[in-house]
Amino acid sequence: MSAEPSPQSPWQAATITRIEKRTPRVTSFWFQPSRPFVHLAGQHVDVRLTAPDGYQARRSYSIASAPGGGVELAIERLDDGEVSPFFHDVAAVGDEIELRGPLGGHFIWEESDGGPVLLVGGGSGVVPLMAMVRHRMLGNTAVPVALVFSARVWDEVIFRDELIGLDDRRDGFDLVLTLTREPARRPSDYSRRIDARMMAQAVERLPKAPKLAYVCGSNAFVSAAADALIGAGVPAGTIRTERYGV
Amino acid sequence: MVTRGFFSGRRPPSDTDARIPPGQYLEQGFPVLSAGPTPRVRTEDWSFTLKQGPRPIKKWNWAEFNALPQSKMTRDIHCVTAWTKFNTPWQGVMIDDILADAGIEPPTAYTLALSFDGYSTNVPTKDLVTGKAMVALLYEGKPITPDHGGPARLLVPHLYFWKSAKWVNGLQFTERDEPGFWELRGYHMYGDPWREQRYSSDP
Ligand SMILES: Cc1cc2nc3c(=O)[nH]c(=O)nc-3n(C[C@H](O)[C@H](O)[C@H](O)COP(=O)(O)OP(=O)(O)OC[C@H]3O[C@@H](n4cnc5c(N)ncnc54)[C@H](O)[C@@H]3O)c2cc1C
Numbered sequence: 338m339s340a341e342p343s344p345q346s347p348w349q350a351a352t353i354t355r356i357e358k359r360t361p362r363v364t365s366f367w368f369q370p371s372r373p374f375v376h377l378a379g380q381h382v383d384v385r386l387t388a389p390d391g392y393q394a395r396r397s398y399s400i401a402s403a404p405g406g407g408v409e410l411a412i413e414r415l416d417d418g419e420v421s422p423f424f425h426d427v428a429a430v431g432d433e434i435e436l437r438g439p440l441g442g443h444f445i446w447e448e449s450d451g452g453p454v455l456l457v458g459g460g461s462g463v464v465p466l467m468a469m470v471r472h473r474m475l476g477n478t479a480v481p482v483a484l485v486f487s488a489r490v491w492d493e494v495i496f497r498d499e500l501i502g503l504d505d506r507r508d509g510f511d512l513v514l515t516l517t518r519e520p521a522r523r524p525s526d527y528s529r530r531i532d533a534r535m536m537a538q539a540v541e542r543l544p545k546a547p548k549l550a551y552v553c554g555s556n557a558f559v560s561a562a563a564d565a566l567i568g569a570g571v572p573a574g575t576i577r578t579e580r581y582g583v
Numbered sequence: 584m585v586t587r588g589f590f591s592g593r594r595p596p597s598d599t600d601a602r603i604p605p606g607q608y609l610e611q612g613f614p615v616l617s618a619g620p621t622p623r624v625r626t627e628d629w630s631f632t633l634k635q636g637p638r639p640i641k642k643w644n645w646a647e648f649n650a651l652p653q654s655k656m657t658r659d660i661h662c663v664t665a666w667t668k669f670n671t672p673w674q675g676v677m678i679d680d681i682l683a684d685a686g687i688e689p690p691t692a693y694t695l696a697l698s699f700d701g702y703s704t705n706v707p708t709k710d711l712v713t714g715k716a717m718v719a720l721l722y723e724g725k726p727i728t729p730d731h732g733g734p735a736r737l738l739v740p741h742l743y744f745w746k747s748a749k750w751v752n753g754l755q756f757t758e759r760d761e762p763g764f765w766e767l768r769g770y771h772m773y774g775d776p777w778r779e780q781r782y783s784s785d786p
Contacts, residue, residue: 347782347784347785350584383665385606386586386589387584387585387586387589388585388586388589388590389585389590393605393606394589394608395606395608395665396665397664397665419608423586423588423589427587427588427589428588432586432587432588433584433586433587434586435584435586440769440782441768441769442767442768442769443618443764443765443768552620556614556615556730560615560620560621560730563619563620563621564620564621566620567620573619573620573622573700574619574701576619576620577618577619578617578618578619578620580614580615580616580617582614582664582666
């Protein structure tokens with residue numbers, strides 16, 4: 338296996354240094370790129386797998402870690418998928434995987450962008466939002482951020498303990514969970530799909546109207562959540578979306 | 584670099600291989616990509632403007648635009664997020680017919696496609712004319728849904744699909760090759776799928 342990328346190739350080998358199950362369907366993988374880089378919160382990498390006969394599969398994965406905090410990818414297993422089951426079933430610590438990045442110049446949040454910021458994530462769509470939440474925490478900034486995170490059930494809330502720990506600090510970060518197939522567990526939470534009323538209440542948790550809103554998840558989720566934000570009076574021009582596909 | 588333990592995958596049958604650009608995979612569905620919420624543009628409010636720099640050359644409303652000669656194009660499309668979809672059937676007005684109705688030849692070598700949501704994307708003018716591109720009004724014989732860019736979207740099928748601007752409302756001819764929305768944000772100025780021109784760092 339040749340680890341050295343050709344000098345002009347944007348692809349590089351990255352070694353898996355740690356693997357940790359986050360939920361029954363989502364596992365985090367940490368990578369050490371051979372040419373380290375610093376990303377912005379919200380960016381993604383492209384990953385490329387190559388079979389012995391040269392066949393390649395490539396997919397995009399958002400970076401969950403804060404800028405400067407290494408490269409953590411949180412990958413949801415789609416049982417009949419091509420790439421995500423490879424990570425869940427085959428990839429092991431020490432393996433080299435080709436990736437390129439960081440990529441994406443729109444769905445990003447830097448401290449200098451300011452706030453308040455409203456984050457809305459569905460399922461693994463929380464991953465780039467997690468990078469923003471962690472970036473805010475490490476930067477020690479007072480920018481008010483509310484995260485509305487929709488998951489099917491409590492046990493599928495990715496980064497749950499970390500998010501609840503951050504929420505408990507009451508330092509301007511507010512977590513709202515909405516479970517679509519289970520009753521709510523915390524007083525501030527919901528148990529239904531995202532709608533305009535929920536978005537209006539999320540906006541009210543911020544000290545003033547959001548300067549920026551970020552929505553990420555499956556295509557259907559993003560369409561519904563972005564429409565709900567507009568229904569709650571959030572101007573379309575402040576809403577940025579990232580769609581994970583079908 | 585061969586990946587340990589990665590063998591097959593959802594490999595396309597070999598007779599379709601030649602139609603799939605490098606790094607792409609075959610998709611049966613029709614995923615959606617866009618930078619923001621889906622604008623709902625009513626055809627009553629719709630218009631399409633040809634401009635040279637800031638100067639408007641000609642403007643059509645929905646009825647006028649639909650009265651222009653319409654053509655059909657069935658093409659393979661290639662999204663930068665790595666899916667390729669075969670045989671997508673579109674109907675609309677070829678850019679050649681738009682220029683003919685305005686009574687002009689392409690005035691400059693570069694074009695920015697403009698959209699209702701403020702999005703723009705740059706395409707060399709030669710990639711829009713001589714039967715290469717259209718403003719599509721129908722997909723599979725039906726009005727294009729808002730999430731796929733309806734009422735009208737640009738269709739430049741030989742380039743990555745972000746160049747096929749959704750919710751298009753005009754073409755602006757420019758003297759220089761000016762980057763559009765995604766091109767300012769790291770995507771390639773030209774976007775040829777066969778040369779894998781995804782990001783600005785690609786040759
Ligand atoms: C910018 C960006 C960031 C992303 N970030 C993340 C992230 O942080 N975490 C994450 O988990 N995902 C993320 N994704 C999604 C990710 O890129 C992959 O799409 C996802 O992992 C599925 O890939 P796969 O190869 O496992 O499944 P695929 O093989 O692509 O299949 C996807 C689905 O389509 C169906 N399907 C595909 N082909 C066929 C076929 N021929 N017949 C029938 N069904 C078919 C499969 O059943 C499967 O459910 C991101 C996507 C984008 C664009």
